[in-house]
Amino acid sequence: MTEYNPVVRVEESRELARDLVVIPNRGVELVPNIGVIGGSQAVLVVETGMGPRNAQAVLAFAAEYARGRKLYLTTTHFHPEHAFGARTFAGQATFLVNQEQAGELAAKGPSYLEMFRGLDGGIARELRGVELPTPDLVYPDVYDLDLGGRVVRLRAAGRAHSRGDQVVTVPDAGVMFTGDLVETGQFAIFPWFPPHDTDVSGLRWIEVMDRLAAERPRVVVPGHGEAGGPELLADVGDYLRxxxxxxxxxxxxxxxxxxxxxxxxxxxxxxxxxxxGREWIDKGVACLCAEHAWGSKARVGTTEEK
Known part of the structure; x- marks a missing residue:
């Protein structure tokens, strides 16, 4: 069995727009696409990579890129390769996320840490020494972060891939970071693990994708896979339907x-x-079977009320 090697390669960063770079995941499983977004006064990092070693590399890259500007960190959702390096940024960056994501991190973080440590030797190695973070700033629904001459909008997407999904947009550049709401080159990731975690919702995910697609960003940076245009949003919506x-x-x-x-x-x-990611098809079907049952009960209830 091949061991996973979920290592972020900061040297492969590339510019997407003025003062905005992405560290691509290079098609490596359990490595996210990472964003570094600059303004005149501050720099925002989107995602940490899995564990302290990856986070240290990302923090060093961001600090050099910032050249004295203030650092912020955010994550698109609480899952390990996206957020489990955030503690490394403590004291160096202000960590901010939406309220639902903060709640999921606190409630589910320990069990996900235990689960991922048991998956594979390479994953366990990256998770050594992980301490789950506490955000410095938590917002309810929308937060406009002024980096100096550039405002980045952080939005709670609503329950979809997770309960606390967050979308990060850079309006002046037309760039949208979606986290695992969007992937390219793989089947949508459904973290359907009953009875421990059943917060993923295929139905609400479709609604979120429709809303995002209507915005028509210039560039979409998915959680994993190649960045592309607004067609990525439509493609995921079509697949989920x-x-x-x-x-x-x-x-x-x-x-x-x-x-x-x-x-x-x-x-x-x-x-x-x-x-x-063919294994996620089974999870997606199971989730939608459960939502079909819920929908049927709701329809019956509506009929009886009438």
Whole structure:
């Protein structure tokens, strides 16, 4: 079995716009795309990489890039490769996130740390010495961060990939960081782990993608995979609708969940044979089966009320 090596390579950073660079994940699993966004007075880092070693490399890069400007840090959601290096920035940067994300980090962070440490030797190595952070600044829904001549907007997306997803946009550059709401070259990641974590919602995820697609950013930086244009948002929305429709049409016929998973998996792999992350298809079907049951109960309740 090949060991994961989730290491951020800061030397491969590239400029997306004026005073805005991305450290790409290079297609490496459990390495996120990382943003560094500058204004005249401050610099915002988006994502930390997994664990202290990666975070130290990102912090060193950001400090050199900032050249004396104030540092801020934010994360698109609480999952380990995005946020579990944040403690390394303590005392060096102001860490700010939305309220739901802060709550998830506090409530679920310890169990996710334990789970990821048990996955693979390379992952466990990067998570040595992790101390879960406490944000310095927590906002409810929207926060406009003034970096000096450039305002970056942080927004709680609402429950979708996680309960506390956050979208980071740079309006003057037309750049949007989505975290794992969007991936390129892989099936959407559904962290559906009942009974421990069932906050992912395929239905709300579709609604979020529709809202984001309507904004038509110039550049979309996904959680993992190559950056692209607004078509990335539409592509994810289309995939999620297909996943929902193919799952629900089978669920309507009282087909077993196991059979639905088997059939939908085969169909989607045939449709996208080049995509990785096939294990997430099963999780997505299971999530949408649960949401189908919830939706059916809601419809029955509405009918009875009438």
């Amino acid at each position: 297909l996943l929902r429709d193919e799952t629900w049409v089978r669920r309507d016929s009282a087909m077993s969940e196991e059979t639905i998973i088997e059939e939908v998996r085969a169909l989607l792999i045939e449709r996208h044979p080049e995509w990785c």
